[in-house]
Amino acid sequence: MLKLKYLFFNKNLAVDGIRRWKTEMNNVEELLPYFRISSNAIYPFLNNDKICFLRLAPVEEKIKDNEYGEIEFIQYLREHNFSALTPLPSLNGQLIEIIKTEWGTYFASVFERVEGVPIEDTDLNDNIIFVYGKTLGTLHRLASDFRPSVKKWTYEDVLEWIEKELGLYGAQTAAMNEYIEVKNLLETLPKNKKNFGLVHYDFEPDNIFYDVETETCNVIDFEDGIYHWFALDIEQVFDSLAEFMDEERVAVARKMFLNGYCTEFEISSDMLALLPVFRRFIDLYSYTRIMHSTSEILDNEPDWLNKIKEKLNWKKNSILAKWS
Structure with a gap:
């Protein structure tokens, strides 16, 4: 659960994060108003006609090993045919990007929407x-x-x-x-x-x-x-x-x-x-x-x-x- 100061919609921050995963930025703002913020900020966007979710977690609120440990666990589960969500690599090939912005430093990751x-x-x-x-x-x-x-x-x-x-x-x-x-x-x-x-x-x-x-x-x-x-x-x-x-x-x-x-x-x-x-x-x-x-x-x-x-x-x- 984030401190309340992180609950505000921030379009520019979201776009800054999404561009680490997406080269074609046309219509990127179309789904952003459907954002959700609780334990993290979650911003939906289209990527190759698939709905994906950018997750932004402020570094000062999180523990690095928890963020990277989560991704490792998800990959382990998926390797064993468990139906967990799919993390997507950034354009740099990273499943987690640490991005420094004028609004603070964030752990950024992207996941595909699951079926159902x-x-x-x-x-x-x-x-x-x-x-x-x-x-x-x-x-x-x-x-x-x-x-x-x-x-x-x-x-x-x-x-x-x-x-x-x-x-x-x-x-x-x-x-x-x-x-x-x-x-x-x-x-x-x-x-x-x-x-x-x-x-x-x-x-x-x-x-x-x-x-x-x-x-x-x-x-x-x-x-x-x-x-x-x-x-x-x-x-x-x-x-x-x-x-x-x-x-x-x-x-x-x-x-x-x-x-x-x-x-x-x-x-x-x-x-x-x-x-x-x-x-x-x-x-x-x-x-x-x-x-x-x-x-x-x-x-x-x-x-x-x-x-x-x-x-x-x-x-x-x-x-x-x-x-x-």
Whole structure:
């Protein structure tokens, strides 16, 4: 989640980034108004009649090994026939360009649009949920054998960052107490190849595209991945499904998801029993990221930005209420 100062549309910055991948710049601005900015700035554009996405990540907000580690993981997955998005090399043959501009320095990368529709836009029937689970099981099976040359950060690294940020922004005592409890709980958990590895971290419906023709899922947005217990991804999915279904349907969908998952990778009942612990880690991380994102007050903040801040503060306070 970026600091709010990075949420503004910047056409000139986008064009500057796109020209590193595209020599013919006619009509390049046609799709730019459909940009999206959250954890990064994402600008769509046409390249050889295909829709592609330029991703701009401010260097001061990111960790270099996480950016390069993401690309390495995606390439590994694709080499093993996993349906992950395709990164495209720049005109210089680089999958990541570090660009220095008058607006700052950015990690720039480009990805092709994947086939299918966001799984949240389907009817989420039993077969689709089964395939959804099977896809995550495949991802975790491959991740369990992944040996990177560039390693993304671990949950321990995240906890160190959380401690620093909570101290920097004067977090409430309840947040610091939660940090200590979560850290101590995670230190007691077993780690092995079957339960721990590189997780997607954001395997929620808006990052999964279902292809009706092939009845498969295509996965995007691996940047938030960290080394953690695989069950964390399952907790993220279970929580997100509740946004689209009533309680009775959620129970059935979760079972169907696990059925699909277990065709590819084993998950123990002990790990599933720890989902509430992983939810606490997720909440703590989300709380801290919101604090970081909203830490600066900008001059003449527009109404749309104030609405975003209201939404973020509501989420932060909802998490804080769990600890009070």
